[in-house]
Structure formats: structure tokens, C-alpha cells
Amino acid sequence: MLLHVNAGDELPIYRQIVRQVADSIAGGRIKPGDQLPSHRDLAAQLVIAPLTVKKAYDELEREGLIETQRGRGTFVRERPPATVAAESRERLREAARRLLTQAALCGVPFEDVVRVLEEAKEKTTERTDS
Amino acid sequence: MLLHVNAGDELPIYRQIVRQVADSIAGGRIKPGDQLPSHRDLAAQLVIAPLTVKKAYDELEREGLIETQRGRGTFVRERPPATVAAESRERLREAARRLLTQAALCGVPFEDVVRVLEEAKEKTTERTDS
Amino acid sequence: MLLHVNAGDELPIYRQIVRQVADSIAGGRIKPGDQLPSHRDLAAQLVIAPLTVKKAYDELEREGLIETQRGRGTFVRERPPATVAAESRERLREAARRLLTQAALCGVPFEDVVRVLEEAKEKTTERTDS
Amino acid sequence: MLLHVNAGDELPIYRQIVRQVADSIAGGRIKPGDQLPSHRDLAAQLVIAPLTVKKAYDELEREGLIETQRGRGTFVRERPPATVAAESRERLREAARRLLTQAALCGVPFEDVVRVLEEAKEKTTERTDS
DNA sequence: GTGGTCTAGACCACC
DNA sequence: GTGGTCTAGACCACG
Numbered sequence: 318m319l320l321h322v323n324a325g326d327e328l329p330i331y332r333q334i335v336r337q338v339a340d341s342i343a344g345g346r347i348k349p350g351d352q353l354p355s356h357r358d359l360a361a362q363l364v365i366a367p368l369t370v371k372k373a374y375d376e377l378e379r380e381g382l383i384e385t386q387r388g389r390g391t392f393v394r395e396r397p398p399a400t401v402a403a404e405s406r407e408r409l410r411e412a413a414r415r416l417l418t419q420a421a422l423c424g425v426p427f428e429d430v431v432r433v434l435e436e437a438k439e440k441t442t443e444r445t446d447s
Numbered sequence: 448m449l450l451h452v453n454a455g456d457e458l459p460i461y462r463q464i465v466r467q468v469a470d471s472i473a474g475g476r477i478k479p480g481d482q483l484p485s486h487r488d489l490a491a492q493l494v495i496a497p498l499t500v501k502k503a504y505d506e507l508e509r510e511g512l513i514e515t516q517r518g519r520g521t522f523v524r525e526r527p528p529a530t531v532a533a534e535s536r537e538r539l540r541e542a543a544r545r546l547l548t549q550a551a552l553c554g555v556p557f558e559d560v561v562r563v564l565e566e567a568k569e570k571t572t573e574r575t576d577s
Numbered sequence: 578m579l580l581h582v583n584a585g586d587e588l589p590i591y592r593q594i595v596r597q598v599a600d601s602i603a604g605g606r607i608k609p610g611d612q613l614p615s616h617r618d619l620a621a622q623l624v625i626a627p628l629t630v631k632k633a634y635d636e637l638e639r640e641g642l643i644e645t646q647r648g649r650g651t652f653v654r655e656r657p658p659a660t661v662a663a664e665s666r667e668r669l670r671e672a673a674r675r676l677l678t679q680a681a682l683c684g685v686p687f688e689d690v691v692r693v694l695e696e697a698k699e700k701t702t703e704r705t706d707s
Numbered sequence: 708m709l710l711h712v713n714a715g716d717e718l719p720i721y722r723q724i725v726r727q728v729a730d731s732i733a734g735g736r737i738k739p740g741d742q743l744p745s746h747r748d749l750a751a752q753l754v755i756a757p758l759t760v761k762k763a764y765d766e767l768e769r770e771g772l773i774e775t776q777r778g779r780g781t782f783v784r785e786r787p788p789a790t791v792a793a794e795s796r797e798r799l800r801e802a803a804r805r806l807l808t809q810a811a812l813c814g815v816p817f818e819d820v821v822r823v824l825e826e827a828k829e830k831t832t833e834r835t836d837s
Numbered sequence: 838g839t840g841g842t843c844t845a846g847a848c849c850a851c852c
Numbered sequence: 853g854t855g856g857t858c859t860a861g862a863c864c865a866c867g
Contacts, residue, residue, distance in 0.1 A: 329857060336548075343551035355839065366859045371840080379639065382552070386714050388839045388866040400667050405553050407660050412546040413560075413567040419542045422470030423535045427568060430543075431561055437543040438557060454646045459851060496852060589842060596808075603811035615854065626844045631855085642812070648852035648854050665813050672806040673820075673827040679802045682730030683795045687828060690803075691821055697803040698817060719866060756867055 318347055318354075322363050330365060334373035342382055342393060344441065349395045353383060356391075381405070452493050460495060464503035466538075469512060472523060473535035479525045483513060486521075578607055578614075582623050590625060594633035602642055602653060604701065609655045613643060616651075641665070712753050720755060724763035726798075729772060732787055733795035739785045743773060746781075 320337050322330050341347045353359070356374055360367040374391055377383045381401030385391040397405060420430045450467050452460050471477045484492070486500040493500070504521060507513045511528055515521045550560045580597050582590050601607045613619070616634055620627040634651055637643045641661030645651040657665060680690045710727050712720050731737045744752070746760040753760070764781060767773045771788055775781045810820045 324858095331857080339552065340548050343548045345551075357839085366861095368860090369858065372857090374840095384715055385840065386867090387719065387841075389714075390839060400664060402553070403663065404660060405549070409546070409549045409553050409555065409563060410567060412542070412549045413564050414571070416539070416542040416546050416564070417567055417571055419470070419535075419539045422467070422474050423532075423539050424474030424476070425539065430539075430564070433539060434543045434546070434560070434564075437540060437547055441544070441547055454649075455644055459647065461851080499852065502851090584843095591842080599812065600808050603808045617854085626846095628845090629843065632842090634855095645855065646852090647850075647856075650854060662813070665809070669806070669809045669813050669815065669823060670827060672802070672809045673824045674831070676799070676802040676806050676824065677827055677831055679730070679795075679799045682727070682734050683792075683799050684734030684736070685799060690799075690824070693799060694803045694806070694820070694824075697800060697807055701804070701807055721866080759867060762866090 320359070320363065322365065324365075331369050331373040331376070334359075334363075334370060335376050338373070338377055339380075339382060347393055349393050351393045353391045353393070450489070450493065452495060454495075461499050461503040461506070464489075464493075464500060465506050465510075468503070468507055469510075469531055470535050470538075472512060473532045477523055479523050481523045483521045483523070580619070580623065582625065584625075591629050591633040591636070594619075594623075594630060595636050598633070598637055599640075599642060607653055609653050611653045613651045613653070710749070710753065712755060714755075721759050721763040721766070724749075724753075724760060725766050725770075728763070728767055729770075729791055730795050730798075732772060732783060733792040737783055739783050739787065741783045743781045743783070 356370040357367045360370045381397040384394050490497040490500045616630040617627045620630045641657040750757040750760045
């Protein structure tokens, strides 16, 4: 799994990690059961403090995407339990709302939003295929 | 111009204002030459500290989007740089990407994403009508 | 709000804080809208590191019990939103399951569990009244 | 003796074993003189490392609940100290307290807590019957 | 080896 | 003043 992090970014480092790992799972680049690097290793690789990576892992665990086992490591979850799935759906609706809001702010009509979405999908697919 | 602000949001209040004004210009809802409310009035309307609005206006002026004329008020600049619209569009694409990631995590196929989007649109329309 | 913390306890310090604050809200000793002490102040009062208190506040916010506003402080939430309420109900059911499990392990029949519950309730009420 | 163990649990695996054995003694499901499975067998049954079970047995022996006889096996001690049952009961009371706190946070009145408990009981019974 | 917790300090941004 | 983030180190417990 390749991650890169930018200290000067608007987004805090730990959230950049959260998002990239979530994207990696969503894109199928890492699969259920896969083990993530230890937060110490990843920290060394990214040249940041271990606690920063741990904070990211903690958030991913709270979201039900990964699972940590003391003394063994952290792994991508098999399948999120029902309550987590419900929250996840709510986040989906929230993301839909935000997209619509932003479209309205840009003066982009609904039909074009779907086109923007399709374009984004193509790029994601390319990324996954490579 | 209708603005709304959320104190609990991840984005600082003053940046929420910056974005909404910038998007309003990009979307054509306010046009070059239009006058913005005084930062005191806007602060009163949003029930926040005047300094916060001032900070937002300052940033908008630094970005070249608006112009303050001492004793007269603040106005939308003529020929706002093309970058404004571009940045607004980029935020739209980013929102689309996030929606797709979240959909993948939920196991929701692309066709259904469009349906979720339509449902969200209906609710928004209802809300707007009332 | 009176909190006490025990470094030698089985439960991590930050979880002790989470529980005591949650109990305080549940017991009505602090009410919606009330401001909590800043995490720095509380840390000084308890003679622990500020980050430890912050971790507790973060968890309470995630659970939807409190709300933080940058630059202003942290407050007890008015009413948890729907999704949070759902999770909260699930935690309730989980707590019920644990109680039954423990009762089975102790060899305590169901009728006596209700009595244990009533005794616990009386003590809680006393605590709240004082 | 039926034990089950959860790697993802907050409580370390070896302490889960300690508790379940202690509670089994307190609940009378295993009696003084009864022989426990060897730590290797139990480890195989629970699909965990033998060392983990050994650690649990060591702690149980330190607490005076069980006794290892070299070359013969490990047995429940005669006249286990009264504290065992007391601790088990204390865990029961603690579980009751948590249930009440969670109920208060959900705004669920005491009468309904009993109903939630009954519902949980039914489900457990169904599960046990199957 | 792994994760879990805690410390003491720093710097920043927000209000 | 407030919260938000990050660091560099420590110690412990677990498997």
C-alpha cells in the first residue's frame, strides 16, 4: 500500500491517512483480512510521529473499516456489523447532500452533476486498474 | 444573498463564509458591482462575532474577489479571476470523489448512487419549497 | 463537576473520565448547554496530561454526548441526532446482554437480576439527589 | 465447561478466561475437586496460543482458586475463598449500574429497562435453545 | 514483535 | 482565552 502525506496540507496528516486507507479499501487495493503495517512502521516510512498514525488507525477502527488485535496487528475488517453499516449509509447520504449543495453553489444543474460523477468514476477505475 | 454557518463544523466559520461567497460569485448569484452587507450586519444576521466576518472579507479581498471602498462599503470586483470558478468546480469534483468512495465502502453500485442522489435532491427541494 | 481519577486502576484514565462525565450527564448533574472545563484546566485539576483529558473529550464527542466549538469551549449537547440515538439504543441492548451474561455466570436467576437493578437504581438516585 | 473468547474484546484474552473460570466457580457450574482441561487442550479448543491459557491458569492459581499438581493436572481448590463469589457479584452490580446509565442517556425510563432486559433474555434463550 | 497509554512540551488557528 | 495538531520519548501489557 502506497501512502503519501503532506504536512503543509489543509487537511491534518492523520486525516489524510484515514482517507487514503479508506480509499484503498473502497478501491479494492487492500482487501478484507489484509494486515496493515504496524503504526510504528508506517510512521517510520512516512517520517512522522507514531502517535499520528495511531490516531488515524483509531479513527478507521471506530468507523468499522479495520480491526486491531492486541499484540498481533491491525487488519482490514471482513464485513462491517449492522450498526456500522447503518452509519456508513448515513455518511453516503450526507456525501450526496454535500455534492448537491456544492453543485448548487457552482450553478451546475442536476443533469451535469451526474456527468461529473461519471467522470470521477472513470478516473477511480483507472486508478484501481493500474 | 443567503448564507448559513455551522459552529460545530470542521471548517472554521470564517472559511465557511469565504467559500459560500466565492461559490455565490462562481454560481452567478451575486455579480460584479453588487454590494455585500457590512461585516457588522452580516455578523448580526449570522449571530457571530463581527471580527469573524471581517476576517472572511479580508481573505476574500486578498484573493481579489471583492473590494472595500472606505466609507462606501464592499463590492464584488469586476472580472473576477477565472480561478474562482475553477476552484469551485474542483470542490465539486472532490465532493463527487468522496461520494464514490463512500458508496464503494457501502457496497452500493454506481447506478444506485444516482438514485441516492435523486432522493437527496427531492428532500432538498421539499425543504426549499417550504 | 467533581471528578476523581485513579492512575493504578484497571480502566485507563481517559476512560474513567469518559464514564464519569457520561454518568454525570445521565444523572442530571450536568445539563445540556452546560460548559465543561477546558481540557487544560481539567488536566491541571486532576494532575494529568492535557492530552489525556482531550482524548476523553474526543470520545465523548464521538458518542454525541458533548460538542466542541473551536475557540469557545466544549458543551453538553442539547439532544443527540437520530443516528447517535440509534447507536445509543444499541449500546443499551448490549448493556442488557452483558448484565444477563454476568448474572448467568453468577448463577443468579432472572427475577433476582431485576432486584439487583432496583438496588442499583436507588443508589444512583441518592447520588443524584445529594 | 464451556468457554468462549473474543480476540477483538477490550479485555485481554487471558483475563477473559480468568473471569469465566472464576464466574463458573462462583456460579457452581464447576465444583471443588473438579479437574480443568490441560492448558494445551483448552488452548487447542479455543484456537489460541497455549501460553495465553497458561497465563490465565497462573493467575487463577495466584488467586487461590485452582491448584496445579505436577504430573496430574489442575483442579478447583477446596473451599474457594468467599471473595470469589463477592467479586463476581460486584461485576454483576457494575453491569447493572452501566445499564442504568445507558438507559438514562437514551431517555429510557426504568420500567422500560426491565422490558429491554426481558427482550434480551428471550433472544438469549432462543439462541441457547438452537 | 505488536498495540495501549501517558507525558511534557511545542506550535498553530480560531474567536 | 479556547481547541487542534504534532512530536519524541517513555513504560506497560499482550501474544
